[in-house]
Amino acid sequence: MxxxxxxxxxxxxxxxxxxxxxxxxxxxxxxxxxxxxxxxxxxxxxxxxxxxxxxxxxxxxxxxxxxxxxxxxxxxxxxxxxxxxxxxxxxxxxxxxxxxxxxxxxxxxxxxxxxxxxxxxxxxxxxxxxxxxxxxxxxxxxxxxxxxxxxxxxxxxxxxxxxxxxxxxxxxxxxxIASPTINEVHDWLAADTDQPERVAEAYAASLNRPLLAREILTDAAALEAWETDRQILTNLLDASNLHSSAAALQRSVPERLFPRLQALLLSAQRLLLVGQLDAFGEQFPRTQLLDFARARGARRLAWLAQQSLEWQRQNSANLSPALRSEAIALALGRR
Ligand SMILES: [Zn+2]
Incomplete structure (x- = not known):
């Protein structure tokens, strides 16, 4: 520091x-x-x-x-x-x-x-x-x-x-306390890490929560958790195989993954409507995100983003993880 x-x-x-x-x-x-x-x-x-x-x-x-x-x-x-x-x-x-x-x-x-x-x-x-x-x-x-x-x-x-x-x-x-912009927190985060080039990524991964971003930059387990989630989300973007998507979801930590899934769906929607990637979307391959967005359309992406909050809530309900993962993979899949 x-x-x-x-x-x-x-x-x-x-x-x-x-x-x-x-x-x-x-x-x-x-x-x-x-x-x-x-x-x-x-x-x-x-x-x-x-x-x-x-x-x-x-x-x-x-x-x-x-x-x-x-x-x-x-x-x-x-x-x-x-x-x-x-x-x-x-x-x-x-x-x-x-x-x-x-x-x-x-x-x-x-x-x-x-x-x-x-x-x-x-x-x-x-x-x-x-x-x-x-x-x-x-x-x-x-x-x-x-x-x-x-x-x-x-x-x-x-x-x-x-x-x-x-x-x-x-x-x-x-x-x-509102979420600060990356410019407001960049130097504070960079002062704490030997990888200042990863500050923007960590801040996007934290969904604009500075203390969580600092954890991602300084704690190997938090960084690994983010990398795991990014891998799972990248698999979901591909979504060519329902079973591998469902299996990836089942390996995830829902309270960590679903807020990030929602951020990704909003990024996809923005990319489709405005043609621009936000900081979270930039952590994923642009072409893959755009293909995913086009195949679903803006309205469906908005619905899925809303739904991802519901999925997070259901996580505490007593549902079979396997069934739930399959239903979510199905909802996210191509129509
Ligand atoms: Zn004192």
Whole structure:
């Protein structure tokens, strides 16, 4: 990771550029004692919700930074934050990944917020992810959001903010992180890899999610997963053999493949209608993609793109993988 000098003289990691405007804005509000008591940070998985929360909290608790500077990364406060032991910060997360956050955990965290902290400092509760609060837990949280203790701020991170009760959403200020363009993230991604020539590919493969792109660039398993998916999708484009398509689908990891399949179908549609490849489509042979698009037509491609979301949902339903793969291969095939 590239470094940049901090006012304290300490070298710190390059700040994620697409998060900078909102980070600075929240930090300035925090310094002025005007941080909302509920901040709902939304955006796709891998877009940097946790990174934003962490850097806002760090800026505000750092013993050296001032103004809207990022935390120094070196003082006691920054170090205890990094170690997850800062006394003014509590992380509320499911006991196991993918499980709900339960009401007892919320009550416990709400009590932490009422304990008297050092005057004038931020006391932060980070809920990661907030869309895993079950209904009772969300209701228990509501009281704290309605009457927050002085100095307390709740950071709710959610990929699916619409799944939160409206009563929770209406008591938070919503900060939505949109997908940055490749130009906005290129240097940040390139600083982290010895293969800067693959940045554009990784970003396309991540479907414009910077943290996932960084994983593809730095983690051999994530790169291999992308290469596997690209191979499967290339097979599907060919689609001359129903059985090999179905077999390829069955080997795939659906929650990873289907969003990429949808991106490929949208690329094919765009190529057909506008004659241009987007960044995701550029990862596939143009002639093959164009042949695939022509054989199906724009309307069918739009329907298939919509359908790919449905296939992803069905993945959690109790259907036979073999039958499902065959039905999908059939739908994608030539008519
Ligand atoms: Zn610091």
């Amino acid at each position: 590239a470094n940049q000098p901090h006012a304290s003289g300490h070298m710190m990691p390059l700040q994620p550029p697409w998060l900078e405007p909102v980070r600075q804005q929240l930090v300035r509000r925090g310094r002025g004692g005007r941080l909302p008591s509920g901040i709902l940070i939304s955006g796709s998985p891998g877009i940097g919700k946790a990174l934003l929360t962490t850097s806002v909290v760090q800026s505000l608790l750092c013993q050296r930074s001032s103004g809207d500077e990022p935390g120094c990364g070196d003082c006691n406060a920054c170090r205890s934050l990094e170690g997850g032991v800062h006394p003014e910060v509590r992380l509320l997360e499911p006991a196991e990944p993918g499980k709900d956050i339960l009401v007892d955990a919320v009550r416990d965290a709400a009590e932490f917020l009422t304990l008297s902290g050092s005057a004038g400092t931020l006391r932060a509760l980070v809920i990661r992810p907030a869309d895993s609060l079950n209904l009772n837990a969300a209701n228990a949280l509501l009281k704290t959001l309605e009457e927050p203790p002085a100095g307390a701020s709740l950071f709710l991170e959610a990929a699916r903010p619409a799944s939160l009760p409206a009563t929770i959403r209406s008591r938070c200020q919503q900060v939505d």
